[in-house]
Amino acid sequence: MIHMNKLIRTIKIFAICVFVLICFFIGSHVLVLITLAPVRANIGNLPPGYKEIEFRSDSGEDIRGWFYNSSSKKGTIILLHGIRANRLAMLARSNFLIKYGYSILLIDFQSHGESSGELITIGIKESQDVRSAIRYIQEKQGKSKIGIIGSSLGGASALLADISEEIDFMIVESVFSTIDSAIRNRVASKIAKPIALLTPIAYYILKYEINISESGLNPIDHIKKVKCPIFVISGRDDLYTFESEAEEMYQRAQTPKELWLVSNAGHVDLHAFSRVEYENKVLSFIERHMN
Known part of the structure; x- marks a missing residue:
């Protein structure tokens, strides 16, 4: 019974971690898309x-x-x-x-x-x-x-x-x-420093969206x-x-x-x-x- 409780607790912790990662991935994707979206403006008078x-x-x-x-x-x-x-x-x-x-x-x-x-x-x-x-x-x-x-x-x-x-x-x-530091510093500043450890996820989303190599940025x-x-x-x-x-x-x-x-x-x-x-x-x- 004790082993079963430990197993259930481990599964719950694992499920929570997976859920957090999924939320971060979705959130990162949304933030990247918002950042890359065009910013139209009527500049006004000359x-x-x-x-x-x-x-x-x-x-x-x-x-x-x-x-x-x-x-x-x-x-x-x-x-x-x-x-x-x-x-x-x-x-x-x-x-x-x-x-x-x-x-x-x-x-x-x-x-x-x-x-x-x-x-x-x-x-x-x-x-x-x-x-x-x-x-x-x-x-x-x-x-x-x-x-x-x-x-x-x-x-x-x-x-x-x-x-x-x-x-x-x-x-x-x-x-x-570097593009890595740009993402990491912004995530740490706007959200939380521990989450900045997941910067590679945001980077790969960015790489997918704009089709670049890391060295190119x-x-x-x-x-x-x-x-x-x-x-x-x-x-x-x-x-x-x-x-x-x-x-x-x-x-x-x-x-x-x-x-x-x-x-x-x-x-x-x-x-x-x-x-x-x-x-x-x-x-x-x-x-x-x-x-």
Whole structure:
């Protein structure tokens, strides 16, 4: 009888564990699908001085955005937003840089804002959008100097695009080092740290949905190939991209390179968080390497 009770108890525990795993699998699948779903937005009125643009991307989608053409001809800076955002997230940076004579290209990544697309791909198709944006500027501006500022997904996509030989500088903000750490850190932050141990399940769901290899979504494997000046920026209190990840990204990068870990900042808009210091540091970096 005692052995029978132990057996029943063991079966119950096993059943509970299986149930929890099934719930996590279903929950992970739902969360992945929500994360990858397109984020449509009516961007609104065109700001003064900008013009609406559209180009066909190598991703197969029609990319929409705004272009500001400065009369100073100092060069063009492409601004790349984070996941589930759009060009408006980078507009404050744009207006700051315009004051110093730079032309600006703001785009909505595929499956974001007003651009077409049916699935966010965490950098796979978005990196093709980056390459196409550079080509668009080259066709419109000739031999104009080009720089990139990318936040989170924007920075990751710039690194994954492997376009450093075609630009004069790159600034990457709050960029995950590997897709594994990106998933694990977000699960631990939003749900619970123990559940983050099940990250491989979420990763394989993601892999199935967007058809990628793990190595294809690791910015840290691409940053070492960047040949232009690069500035790595991240928040010291970022729970999605740890300080140690930013430091390792910086260590892997070639010179010239810079690192700024923003005190007390999480995974936030770093320009809005520390506007004066951000503008001073970023402008200094751009002026040194763009001119």
